[in-house]
Amino acid sequence: MKGKFQVFVSSTFMDLSFERDLVIKAILEMGHIPVGMEMFSAADEEQWNVIKKQIDQTDYYVVIVAHRYGSVDANGVSYTEKEYDYAVSQSIPTLGFILDDEVSWPKDKSEIDRAAIRKLKSFKEKVRLKPVSFWKNGEDLYGRCSIALMKAFNAYPREGWVRASQVQDAAAAREIVRLSAENAGLRDLLHSYEEAADTDAAIDKAIAVLRSNKRKISVWKTGSSGWDAGKEVTLYQIFEVLAPEMQVELALTEIARYTASNVLNIPTKDLRKTWPTPRNTIRSLLADLAALKCVEPSARRKPVSDKDEYWALSAFGAQLLAQMRRRRLERVESLTKIEHKADKDTTTDA
Template identity: 60%
Template sequence: MSAKYQIFVSSTYVDLKDERDLVIRAILEMGHIPVGMEMFSAADEEQWNIIKRQIDQSDYYVLIAAHRYGSCDSSGLSYTEKEYNYAREIGVPALGFLLEESVSWPREKSETCPVAIDRLNLFKTKIRDRPVSFWRSTDDLYGKCSIALVKAFNAYPREGWVRASQVQDTAASKEIVRLSGENAELRERILGYERADSEETAITEALDLLRSNFKSINVWRKGDKTWSEGAEVTLYQIFEVLAPELQVESDLVTIAKFIATNAIGISSSEIRSTWPTPRNVIRAILADFAALNCIVPSTRKKPVANTNEYWTLGEFGVKLLAHMRRRRLAKIESLLPIDSDSDSDADVDASVG
């Protein structure tokens, strides 16, 4: 968005009319907005207030000075100096351009009153306190003013003026960007809620299936020559005790032993060391868990000599186990008395276990 700067041009009037017109032309050619003091009559307080408002709205202030102090207010302060003081007071970047003292200058364009000359010299001293340029001719002033303004635009960037349509377009673009971001955030939230609902539904359905499916598991005890009756348990019971072991991975033989000792409840000293539960039953159980996306074959690297089959929890299995553990923890907490102590905690652990 291209901004146009408003630049207030100040000088004494009659003696510097040509120079001021040239500076105004330079500003216009640069694409900016000159405001000349000749547009106003600064001879009364009302017009001075108008000039102050124009300086308030200006981005930069240009002062051209030669050998005239100019018309003064009731206190003896020239309106040119008064404008310069006000611009400095409100923080408008001020650029001073003084005529070099060595340049020949018409007598009719110079002060002859000693008081006015003294005041002009004091004013010039004030101008020199800030960075200032010295000019020798109108053409010289034209070039130096253009260069100084470009430098000021870079060194002291100001707000400037823009077309209302540009502001509206920019505001609309910003609003569109804001609304688009807000819309994307809301869509992501909705998808998150939908995913959470879908995930909760999937967990509920999986738990129902695990609870409603039973497996009769026989065992091979030490010293026996055939299978003996073990127990009938749900897939839920099996997964609840087996899943924590599968958080890393386990091979089939270890899984078979773990089901015999933890799901059926037979002491490890009573069962044979190899396949204490039927291999085909174990594979069927694992196939059911895999069908529910609870477990997956392990992908961890093994030595070449290790030909065992390993299984681990899948992503959904991890979530399912977390859900089951949270429910168990909530159940334990609900059993605690209001004023529980360490002894009652131990009783609860024993009863739940």
């Protein structure tokens, strides 16, 4: 009987999503069944037990490693390494695919924490104790995985799965179909949850950075012969005022005027018309906000005669603005509820 093998694919999630999808594609094109931790949530013991059961039913185990150690459990062990250790402990044939050290790799997909880097190095050394290949890009990984699996199928024969008609077990076939559909749905759901969690964490970090950084902005008032000292404000205050105006785009000259009148709260009539705030200061503020991925140069087309420079919110900046305003609205709602409760308690006491 010709069977289908179940192959468990393990890796860190966000940084290797594309590469893991290629490996899953390779497995499917070979006619076998891919499963992986992205179909589950490994955040608690109950879900970990589910993952162990999946590994127990797995015929072959594939692990993809690049430059991220990944999320860790309460003991500081990444879930990728935890899965690998369990597969080895169950004597499941394992195939390792490690990114070639000479390959250029994005910094945002690499560990910067020294402890995590040490753990990752140790994990790679562990993976090298079993059959391992070194890949350079997604297509290279796709090819190497296909070849390695074919060799493993011959070298380490496993039980696999067969059609219900071949074993007269229709119930088992229906269960495979159900689990496949359920796993696909769970993968999509988990992916959406992780994207939302990553965005919320990035927004919280951006808000903290904006609040903690202050800038002193000078002004040139009407009738003055030079720059006045102005005042010191946080990047949060600046972004909070400018962001609603930059949802489409805002010219650099308009940003300068708006900063003086609405961030520093100086009446427009008291400001000189041209550059009431220093051009270099405004450019520096925009550079800081751009470094936090809050704003970006506008991509909208302009007439050739328009020589001004335009800036707009980035996609992340729009999410950040929406979150800031939502939180403000929720605080107002919360205070209103407290006031209503206090009024009710006062009435009851009377």
